[in-house]
Amino acid sequence: MTAKYSEDSIRTLDWKEHIRKRPGMYIGKLGDGSSHDDGIYxxxxxxxxxxxxxxxxxxxxSIEVSITDRMVTVRDYGRGIPLGKVVDVTSKMNTGAKYDSEVFKKSVGLNGVGIKAVNxxxxxxxxxxxxxxxxKKSVFSRGVLVEDNEIQASxxxxxxxxxxxxxEELFSNYRFISEYIDSLLxxxxxxxxxxxxxxxxxxxxSKNGLxxxxxxxxxxxxxxxxxxxxxxxxxxAMTHGRQYGEEYYSFVNGQHTTQGGTHLVAFREALVKAIRDFFKKDFDISDIRTSIIAAISIKVQEPVFESQTKTKLGSKDIGPEGPSVRNFIMDFVTSNLDNYLHKNPIVAESIYQKIIESEKERKAISGIKKMAKDRAKKANLHNKKLRDCRVHFNSTHEQKSEASIFITEGDSASGSITKSRSVNTQAVFSLKGKPLNTYGLTKKIVYENEEFNLLQAALNIEDGLEGLRYNNVIIATDADVDGMHIRLLLITFFLQFFPDVVRSGHLYILQTPLFRVRNKKKTIYCYSEDExxxxMKSVGVNPEITRFKGLGEISPDEFKNFIGKEIRLDPVVMKKDDSVPKMLEFYMGKNTPNRQEFIISNLHIERDEV
Incomplete structure (x- = not known):
């Protein structure tokens, strides 16, 4: 029966009700803090x-920030909000100083919505x-004013x-990970x-910016x-490194645009034009940009972002009377980079040699690359390794940030996940056994090895992260020595050939319970000996205790509890002093069997919580 659609069906939500009912419009996904783009950040x-x-x-x-027991404090020493408007600024939509472009010409906060969402x-x-x-001090709870003090001397x-x-009703079981806060600051x-x-x-x-x-x-x-x-x-700021892929950091008015936008597209185009013009050679685009590490920051008057979270710039123009973003960046990069290379011939020669090396490698694998692509296309028509989901990260779907892929080993483990997953947002890629150790190998192996080629195709990352199909790439292995080894081999694969997946915060380890403790009335899943x-104390006398030795031992009915809203993910985080070559050498180099066993047995993902 069709529901009755009448005047009674139309509702006008209070501002705070609207934010709480549709938080994704204001802060993206909610999350539990395990991902760098979760709502608490x-x-x-x-x-x-x-x-x-x-x-x-x-x-x-200066600005002072502290986080203690999930309580966040931020103190700045700016002008202060006009005291008579403190309540309005924090609890009334369409209220704020940033509508006045003369007061805040190139600001990050644009429309005053953000602080109200926090409230x-x-x-x-x-x-x-x-x-x-x-x-002037005011206190709120879930947007409701509960204490409004008079203006006092200070x-x-x-x-x-x-x-x-x-x-905690919205952000269940969350925690702040200090590495993510550090990176933000x-x-x-x-x-x-x-x-x-x-x-x-x-x-x-910072003294030297980018x-x-x-x-x-x-x-x-x-x-x-x-x-x-x-x-x-x-x-x-830019240089070429020794890694595969391209690595960019882009900013608009101090805002980290993690999904790029018009300014990053223009910069990548300008870089190619400047290099081609300088060397007077029509180099292939991929040979110029392979291994590039660059950062770009621009300031735009009244920027247009594609969402409230401001992760992608949509502006076409620098300002109402300024040039287009593309022309502004193109003119600056082509002229200034050309001048720099003329003044620094040693740097110019290094760039030239890097391009020639990339060209040689590209041509060397072009034949096998074509064969691998054809093979992947045929496999994708009936890819038994991939059980795909409906929503993908490179789409415009409102759930795209939830798009995840579990990389698992063995039929039993992948079977349990497949039966209990969300077919909308969770895909499964099944390995047939331990993957190849790719340490020290060239990218040719990605195309020669059918399993790696199919994984690359499933993720859609051959040409960079722009087309990445899953926001969360989750390694799901058993918690025994074999499972840890597979975990290492997969991390090695990503670090060796697709470090951007790790660096951009897309790679995770799935936590699954080690124990189930229950009686007739209560069941508790435990992820450690302490839990x-x-x-056992909570359940009482004579509890039934089950030790899960592998993912395949967990029934699909139970597994859905561990990959649903309460999913526990450990991010694979690279810290300041982490060098990819050194990490790979340590974990996957020619170590003695005893040392390898020690590494595998003690592998864990380091993170500090605040």
Whole structure:
């Protein structure tokens, strides 16, 4: 029967109801903190954006951030919100100073929605504005004003202090991972030289902007000194490394546009044109851009982003009266890079030799590459290894961020996952056994090895991450020595040939329970010995304890509990001092069997929680 559609069907939601009912419109996915783009980090970013905008306007050189027991505190030393508007700014849509382009010409926070989303999605939200010897404090819970203090005298310096606790009703079992917070704060200081951000007492500061960013993030040594170019409203840093693929960091008005946009497309095009023009040779695009490591930052008046989370720039123009984004970047890069290469012939020669090497390798594998592509096309018509999902990360579907693929080994494990997965957002790729150790091999092996070629095709990453079909690439293996070894071999494959998958935060390890503790009334799944001990005490006398030795031992009915909303994922994180060649040599080089056994037995993904 068709539901009745009448005037009673039309509802107008209160601002906070709308945010809480449709949080994805404001912060992307909710998540539990295991992914760098989970909602709790977007909440932190939304508060910080406003503080950084104050610095960009020339007021307040430091920001203090602390996270303790899931409670986030951000204190800036900007101008402070006008005291009579504190409640309005944090709880009324279409209220804010950033509609006035003269006050905030090139700001990150554009429409005042972000801070209201933080308010609505927190079970505790406290804001204090200090201005000219006075303070106004207001307290909210899930967007509802619960305490509104009168303006009082204060000896505090001007600025704003916000304290919030993400609502556990929405963000279940979440935790903040310090590496993700560190990365967020570092990007702010790289883009705002002279700004100090203190996180739980640790200072983040940059003198050299994007030059510092590349030095901090490069996992391989550059083939030549980083080229650093600065102009009005634009900054570029670049070099070539020794890794496969392309690696870019792009920013607009200090915002990390992780999905790129018009500015990154223009930069990649400008880079090719500048190199071709300088050497007066029509090099293949892939030979120029292979192994490139680059960062670009531009400032745009009234930028247009493709979502509230501001991860992709949609603007075509620099400003109402300025040139197009493409022309602005094209003119700057082609002229300034050409000048640099003329003045630095050693760097120019290094770039030329790198392009020639890439060209030789590309031609050497072109034949087998074509055969492998044809084989992959035929396999994709009836690919028994891949059980695909309906929604993909490279689509425009509202659930695209949930698109995941489980890489598992063996029929029993892949069978359990396949039967219990969400066919909309979860795919399964089944390995037939231990994959090949790719350490020290060239990319030719990706095309020669049918399994790796099919995995590459399933992920759609041959030409970079733009077409990546799954946001979460999840290694799902048993927790025994064989499973750990497979885990190592797969991590090696990605680090060797597709490090961007790791560096961009797409690679995870699936946690599955080691024990099931239950009685007739209660069942608890435990992921460690400590959890098992607590569960035994909780359940009471004579509990039934089951030790899961492999994924295949977990029934599909139970497995759905571990890959649904309560899924536990450990991100594979590369830290500052992690060098890809050194990591691969340590884990997969010619070690003695005893050392290999030690590494496999002790492999874990390091992460610090705050």
């Amino acid at each position: 977007i909440l932190v970013k939304e508060v910080l954006d406003n503080s950084v905008d104050e610095f960009a306007m020339g007021i307040g050189k 609505a999605l927190s079970d505790q939200f406290i804001i204090e504005s200090f201005r000219e010897g006075e303070v 000896e505090e310096k001007n600025g704003v202090k916000i304290v919030f606790h993400p609502d 570092k990007n702010y200081v790289y883009l705002n030289t002279g700004l100090s951000i203190y996180f739980n007492g640790q200072r983040f500061f 030059l510092d960013l590349l030095n901090e993030n490069m996992s391989t040594e550059g083939l030549y000194d980083i080229i650093h170019l600065k102009g009005e409203d634009i900054e570029v 098992r001990e607590k569960a």
